[in-house]
Amino acid sequence: MLQQEAEDQSKAAAALNAVAALRETHRLIELYPDLPPEAIFKEDLLRTGISFNEEALAVSARSKPKSYFIFSFDRTALADFEQAEDRRAPEEIALAGGPYRFRRTIVSMRLNPQSPYRVAVEGDGRLQLLCGGEAIAGVELQEVPPYYRRNLKNGKPITEMAPTIEWGYLVYLTVYRKCQYFGFQEECQFCDLNENFRQQVAAGRPYNTVKEVGEILEALEIIDEEDRERRTMAYTITGGSITSKLRGKSEAEFYWQYAEAIEKRFPGRWISKMVVQALPLDDLRRFREAGVKIYHPNYEIWDPRLFSIICAGKDRVIGRGEWIRRVVAAADVFGAARVIPNFVAGIELARPHGFDSVEEALRSTGEGLEFFMSKGITPRFTTWCPEPLSVLGRIQGPAPLEYHAGLLRLWRETHRRHRLPAPPGYGDPGAGRAVFSVSAFMDVIDPATPVAAV
Numbered sequence: 001m002l003q004q005e006a007e008d009q010s011k012a013a014a015a016l017n018a019v020a021a022l023r024e025t026h027r028l029i030e031l032y033p034d035l036p037p038e039a040i041f042k043e044d045l046l047r048t049g050i051s052f053n054e055e056a057l058a059v060s061a062r063s064k065p066k067s068y069f070i071f072s073f074d075r076t077a078l079a080d081f082e083q084a085e086d087r088r089a090p091e092e093i094a095l096a097g098g099p100y101r102f103r104r105t106i107v108s109m110r111l112n113p114q115s116p117y118r119v120a121v122e123g124d125g126r127l128q129l130l131c132g133g134e135a136i137a138g139v140e141l142q143e144v145p146p147y148y149r150r151n152l153k154n155g156k157p158i159t160e161m162a163p164t165i166e167w168g169y170l171v172y173l174t175v176y177r178k179c180q181y182f183g184f185q186e187e188c189q190f191c192d193l194n195e196n197f198r199q200q201v202a203a204g205r206p207y208n209t210v211k212e213v214g215e216i217l218e219a220l221e222i223i224d225e226e227d228r229e230r231r232t233m234a235y236t237i238t239g240g241s242i243t244s245k246l247r248g249k250s251e252a253e254f255y256w257q258y259a260e261a262i263e264k265r266f267p268g269r270w271i272s273k274m275v276v277q278a279l280p281l282d283d284l285r286r287f288r289e290a291g292v293k294i295y296h297p298n299y300e301i302w303d304p305r306l307f308s309i310i311c312a313g314k315d316r317v318i319g320r321g322e323w324i325r326r327v328v329a330a331a332d333v334f335g336a337a338r339v340i341p342n343f344v345a346g347i348e349l350a351r352p353h354g355f356d357s358v359e360e361a362l363r364s365t366g367e368g369l370e371f372f373m374s375k376g377i378t379p380r381f382t383t384w385c386p387e388p389l390s391v392l393g394r395i396q397g398p399a400p401l402e403y404h405a406g407l408l409r410l411w412r413e414t415h416r417r418h419r420l421p422a423p424p425g426y427g428d429p430g431a432g433r434a435v436f437s438v439s440a441f442m443d444v445i446d447p448a449t450p451v452a453a454v
């Protein structure tokens, strides 16, 4: 009886959540008619997460799987999934059609069994995204690419060594799966990289702390052979920060060896992107000489006070002022359009230290956008999904959707005002065309905007 009551209460709470989510989404779509409605829903899905019913998971399990390519990007710890969602959910979904007539919109999978957004199999046997009982859009899945069916000679799977995201556009090479900013005082407070490593290993996934250069080359050989239609267009080399040495190498030396080996073996086959800390110019020149085209020195959050709290390790080792100077100086090496620092949209409002209002958070983030874009550098963002094993995710939920919708407009306005090209290495811009899946910034760019050369 008690269990029945608890289930009824939980269903009632879920229905209320769904009503509130839809009411807010509709309010923002009306408030901002110049934003694609798909982009507003996409932001809501990224910050809230998505649930699946059993039938939908059974269908999804036959599609390209979620690879946990760097962080968990889930609203739930692996141990708490009751339907093995982490092993059966897709990497991404494409939303299309439905009552809102969505143009095709690619959304990265952030699992949350409590989410009001649910993927389910409907009467006609097709997958649909629902919120409460209301249909939002049709759901398409990506086929398992042929390179996922092969392993390295040592048996390691491509899904672990070189997974692809952005609907197959980007090969994601997390070559070091830990970060030397370790523990409460050092790790970025939104980040679950180290904790995700632990939970994945505990769950028996074939996670490797360090991927060998030879393994990466072998994985890329398989992708190159199997990707006959040349859908993979770029690769990212990344991983945790190295503050001392890793295998006797500094951060720059460690990550450089991968770029150098890949570009020697496959010169220019993919657009080469490097996501590492803001490093001194000499290191960046070596990256450039090795063939790296795009540099992502992620600044995470603009406000100096919040940077020192939320990114305490980076603040201690490099310092915010020096970080920003190095981002700006990197334009001399790569060209401003090819320096693309990321920030984590939403952490500006994270309790207990964040801003009290959406307006203040937008003002601060807008100041950072103006600073960089006035110099031709285009920051991009990942929509924050509070992962429960991160410091911030343990204590609270996501930023309001109002912030994310306001940010899309602010980002687009600033980008337009400075007449900047679309960032290179992300595929096509525009609603219905964008493949970038962890935020909607590419979905809101006018599709006629030229993409910067690489």
Ligand code: SF4
Binding pocket: 178, 179, 180, 181, 186, 187, 188, 191, 192, 193, 239, 240, 241
């Ligand atoms: S530098 Fe920060 S965001 Fe990057 S892996 Fe380390 S803790 Fe995470």
